[in-house]
Amino acid sequence: xxxxxxxxxxxxxxxxxxxxxxxxxxxxxxxxxxxxxxxxxxxxxxxxxxxxxxxxxxxxxxxxxxxxxxxxxxxxxxxxxxxxxxxxxxxxxxxxxxxxxxxxxxxxxxxxxxxxxxxxxxxxxxxxxxxxxxxxxxxxxxxxxxxxxxxxxxxxxxxxxxxxxxxxxxxxxxxxxxxxxxxxxxxxxxxxxxxxxxxxxxxxxxxxxxxxxxxxxxxxxxxxx
Numbered sequence: 057x058x059x060x061x062x063x064x065x066x067x068x069x070x071x072x073x074x075x076x077x078x079x080x081x082x083x084x085x086x087x088x089x090x091x092x093x094x095x096x097x098x099x100x101x102x103x104x105x106x107x108x109x110x111x112x113x114x115x116x117x118x119x120x121x122x123x124x125x126x127x128x129x130x131x132x133x134x135x136x137x138x139x140x141x142x143x144x145x146x147x148x149x150x151x152x153x154x155x156x157x158x159x160x161x162x163x164x165x166x167x168x169x170x171x172x173x174x175x176x177x178x179x180x181x182x183x184x185x186x187x188x189x190x191x192x193x194x195x196x197x198x199x200x201x202x203x204x205x206x207x208x209x210x211x212x213x214x215x216x217x218x219x220x221x222x223x224x225x226x227x228x229x230x231x232x233x234x235x236x237x238x239x240x241x242x243x244x245x246x247x248x249x250x251x252x253x254x255x256x257x258x259x260x261x262x263x264x265x266x267x268x269x270x271x272x273x274x275x276x277x278x279x280x281x
Contacts, residue, residue: 061195069196073124076189080117080208083181084110090174098168101161102234105154106175106218109147109211116143116207123200136200137252143207144249151214151242155235167226175222178215182208203252210248213241 095103221234
């Protein structure tokens with residue numbers, strides 16, 4: 057945990073956090089522009105909502121960036137976690153309004169190659185980035201970094217919802233599919249926001265980390281033998 061970290065290791069982890077949030081901000085700015093543009097072209101409220109979600113993720117990452125440019129980042133931990141909780145609630149609001157409007161309009165979007173491309177790319181990049189951030193947050197014992205990683209995981213869920221919705225609409229005319237899936241993501245966002253506000257932030261990869269820790273323990277036991 058953080059108590060065992062050397063000053064040099066802590067500085068390395070701080071640089072890693074700054075790299076992660078820098079990449080997140082850059083990628084999500086591009087993602088927001090492409091998604092909103094593709095959404096306007098295809099008349100897709102889901103894609104436009106996806107672009108707005110990217111803006112929320114930028115705000116969350118910016119809060120982390122601000123924290124880790126302070127002289128003593130740990131001092132600002134609670135404030136940053138609260139800011140990320142608000143970002144979760146904003147995301148839930150954006151997604152809910154977008155999904156409800158789409159259902160009320162009862163009109164599916166046009167086929168969008170750019171929309172499919174940007175959501176598919178996010179399904180590849182975001183899980184890897186979230187995993188990297190979780191490992192960093194765990195070593196730093198930082199709730200704010202872990203909360204930001206959960207924002208990335210919600211991006212994965214939303215990317216999947218929009219991607220599947222676009223596919224189902226193109227193949228079967230199921231215009232409502234992505235809106236229904238997006239509402240599920242909104243519920244998850246509210247839950248994560250409440251947990252972040254309370255400071256109860258756990259890894260979104262808990263099962264994998266448990267197995268990893270279990271394997272490490274078995275390896276250590278084997279070495280002792």
